Amino acid sequence: MSTQSPRRKRATVHDVAIEAGVSRGTVSRVVNGERYVSDEARAAIEAAIVKVGYVPNTAARNLVMQRTQAVAFIVHEPGPLFVEDPNIGEILLGANATLSAADYQMTILVVDSERDTERVARFLRGGFVDGLIMVSARTDDPITRVIEQLELPAAFVGHPPGLTAAWVGIDNRGSARAVTERLVATGRRHIGMIAAALDRDSGVDRLQGFTDALGDRFRSDLVESVPLYSYSAGVDGMRALLARRPEIDGVFAASDAVAAGAIEALREAGRSIPDDVGVVGFDDSAWARRTHPGLSTVRQPAAGLGRAAAESVLAQLGGEQPLVDGIMVETAIVWRESA
Amino acid sequence: MSTQSPRRKRATVHDVAIEAGVSRGTVSRVVNGERYVSDEARAAIEAAIVKVGYVPNTAARNLVMQRTQAVAFIVHEPGPLFVEDPNIGEILLGANATLSAADYQMTILVVDSERDTERVARFLRGGFVDGLIMVSARTDDPITRVIEQLELPAAFVGHPPGLTAAWVGIDNRGSARAVTERLVATGRRHIGMIAAALDRDSGVDRLQGFTDALGDRFRSDLVESVPLYSYSAGVDGMRALLARRPEIDGVFAASDAVAAGAIEALREAGRSIPDDVGVVGFDDSAWARRTHPGLSTVRQPAAGLGRAAAESVLAQLGGEQPLVDGIMVETAIVWRESA
Numbered sequence: 056m057s058t059q060s061p062r063r064k065r066a067t068v069h070d071v072a073i074e075a076g077v078s079r080g081t082v083s084r085v086v087n088g089e090r091y092v093s094d095e096a097r098a099a100i101e102a103a104i105v106k107v108g109y110v111p112n113t114a115a116r117n118l119v120m121q122r123t124q125a126v127a128f129i130v131h132e133p134g135p136l137f138v139e140d141p142n143i144g145e146i147l148l149g150a151n152a153t154l155s156a157a158d159y160q161m162t163i164l165v166v167d168s169e170r171d172t173e174r175v176a177r178f179l180r181g182g183f184v185d186g187l188i189m190v191s192a193r194t195d196d197p198i199t200r201v202i203e204q205l206e207l208p209a210a211f212v213g214h215p216p217g218l219t220a221a222w223v224g225i226d227n228r229g230s231a232r233a234v235t236e237r238l239v240a241t242g243r244r245h246i247g248m249i250a251a252a253l254d255r256d257s258g259v260d261r262l263q264g265f266t267d268a269l270g271d272r273f274r275s276d277l278v279e280s281v282p283l284y285s286y287s288a289g290v291d292g293m294r295a296l297l298a299r300r301p302e303i304d305g306v307f308a309a310s311d312a313v314a315a316g317a318i319e320a321l322r323e324a325g326r327s328i329p330d331d332v333g334v335v336g337f338d339d340s341a342w343a344r345r346t347h348p349g350l351s352t353v354r355q356p357a358a359g360l361g362r363a364a365a366e367s368v369l370a371q372l373g374g375e376q377p378l379v380d381g382i383m384v385e386t387a388i389v390w391r392e393s394a
Numbered sequence: 395m396s397t398q399s400p401r402r403k404r405a406t407v408h409d410v411a412i413e414a415g416v417s418r419g420t421v422s423r424v425v426n427g428e429r430y431v432s433d434e435a436r437a438a439i440e441a442a443i444v445k446v447g448y449v450p451n452t453a454a455r456n457l458v459m460q461r462t463q464a465v466a467f468i469v470h471e472p473g474p475l476f477v478e479d480p481n482i483g484e485i486l487l488g489a490n491a492t493l494s495a496a497d498y499q500m501t502i503l504v505v506d507s508e509r510d511t512e513r514v515a516r517f518l519r520g521g522f523v524d525g526l527i528m529v530s531a532r533t534d535d536p537i538t539r540v541i542e543q544l545e546l547p548a549a550f551v552g553h554p555p556g557l558t559a560a561w562v563g564i565d566n567r568g569s570a571r572a573v574t575e576r577l578v579a580t581g582r583r584h585i586g587m588i589a590a591a592l593d594r595d596s597g598v599d600r601l602q603g604f605t606d607a608l609g610d611r612f613r614s615d616l617v618e619s620v621p622l623y624s625y626s627a628g629v630d631g632m633r634a635l636l637a638r639r640p641e642i643d644g645v646f647a648a649s650d651a652v653a654a655g656a657i658e659a660l661r662e663a664g665r666s667i668p669d670d671v672g673v674v675g676f677d678d679s680a681w682a683r684r685t686h687p688g689l690s691t692v693r694q695p696a697a698g699l700g701r702a703a704a705e706s707v708l709a710q711l712g713g714e715q716p717l718v719d720g721i722m723v724e725t726a727i728v729w730r731e732s733a
């Protein structure tokens with residue numbers, strides 16, 4: 056590659072040594088700020104560094120120090136959702152702010168295919184980062200197994216079953232129960248759920264909270280399961296529920312994006328919200344503030360989750376043991392007009 | 395740090411050599427798959443590798459090869475917009491797919507503060523990546539200057555004035571002109587614009603295309619400038635235009651997110667779309683398909699821009715000269731119900 060390249064090859068310590076007429080070891084001592092170099096040699100080396108355009112290689116120096124000052128942020132989402140889910144962006148920005156303040160470079164790695172999984176695993180094993188944050192891991196996610204074997208400081212956002220690493224999260228089950236209970240309390244009699252992402256702890260826990268709230272009134276044909284926390288999945292899920300159980304008068308959508316899609320499908324079907332059908336979501340993301348009517352939902356402090364995950368990684372980098380029992384961040388129910 | 399850490403230090407070639415009773419050079423030859431090692435030494439080294447838990451350090455090997463097999467994707471956006479702008483996500487996923495197919499790891503770096511700028515510059519200089527893609531650079535962006543001095547294969551999405559690196563982009567000016575001409579052709583007489591991001595080439599070019607289309611009919615008090623391509627900026631911009639020029643009957647919003655905000659402000663003000671006011675946007679992002687009525691807009695092939703930028707970086711890594719004249723990707727006008 057470098058033989059074909061029209062670009063000038065990066066200058067090395069060797070080039071500086073030849074230019075200055077000293078040994079490479081002497082150049083290294085100057086570059087690394089060590090003592091025991093004559094003023095004359097130091098001056099010659101400094102002039103040579105400018106002349107050949109040498110830039111000390113941080114990667115090389117970090118390697119010797121066994122640190123990179125970089126932390127990976129791994130997002131396991133199929134393409135469209137990484138774009139569409141404002142939670143991921145907010146978690147990411149919260150983590151970046153905390154890592155940046157500690158002078159760590161956050162490098163985001165997207166896992167969007169099996170090929171990505173293998174390559175990210177290689178990257179993590181390869182010594183490019185000092186630690187990592189993982190969001191939206193699946194149950195039995197191959198990346199999770201790789202991370203657990205790595206001996207790198209790590210924090211998960213969310214808590215896949217069997218995880219042995221540090222994690223931060225919210226009470227998905229209790230929050231889902233609370234938001235569903237409101238639908239019950241306002242007299243809805245045929246309450247359904249658009250359940251999403253049942254390959255993840257958050258998806259399973261939200262469904263569990265819904266069944267907790269309904270108790271004996273739970274009817275399995277009032278639950279439609281969709282693959283992703285996405286708008287289009289919400290449209291599809293609501294259409295399916297309306298077709299199967301047209302008397303439906305309340306719906307808990309597993310995320311705000313899903314709820315926005317459900318509202319669109321209800322609008323198509325001529326149902327008014329909240330008069331005909333009450334709708335509640337989960338996240339309090341930007342979606343919730345742009346639906347008509349405004350969406351009642353569970354406020355999830357996404358940026359706070361990112362900050363907490365970053366703090367956990369920094370604490371581990373500072374020598375603390377990871378808190379494998381998890382750190383829970385508070386949620387709140389937000390009532391608007393949709394239910 | 396490592397002295398405090400409860401984690402076991404990563405095993406090195408040195409540990410393997412001691413365990414196997416051979417020199418470090420012999421271990422390196424085995425690890426790197428070289429010949430001229432006795433079967434006996436090889437067996438001892440392989441056993442020692444397993445015993446001490448040695449993992450070859452890819453970062454170290456890459457350093458010797460002067461390559462990392464990683465490409466940076468740099469996003470310069472203030473926090474909320476990185477979350478809200480679907481274009482960035484689609485550019486990112488297009489680039490990731492192309493780099494992934496070539497077995498390159500894309501590492502996304504967010505520039506969200508001055509502190510981030512300095513640290514990202516250090517990271518890029520430090521030998522952690524073989525090349526980079528930069529989106530949403532500002533005019534006179536400090537990061538742009540850093541990149542131009544780096545001698546790293548680079549491609550920009552968009553074209554800040556004075557840029558000397560390779561870039562991919564669209565004809566923002568011509569596309570903005572075409573979409574505005576439609577407002578003129580349908581008989582609108584008081585056509586305004588919510589201009590955004592005038593610190594970037596895309597923002598300036600879209601405003602220029604708007605003025606091209608209006609010619610003598612251009613009125614500066616029918617242009618409201620907002621800082622970002624965001625929904626809330628669109629709400630603010632439309633409110634300002636309605637207050638200043640209530641007779642306004644057509645508006646070109648500089649992006650679909652801005653248009654969605656404008657539609658919300660028009661709804662508040664009791665104006666019907668398209669009867670009272672025609673609205674056009676720019677991007678054909680997910681926003682355009684979720685407004686009511688559906689948004690007429692310019693289709694920008696965002697994933698295609700990401701792929702083209704990645705292909706440019708890969709070509710440069712393969713020894714080709716960067717195409718500093720730029721690569722233009724086609725746009726199309728999409729007519730829906732809003733104008």
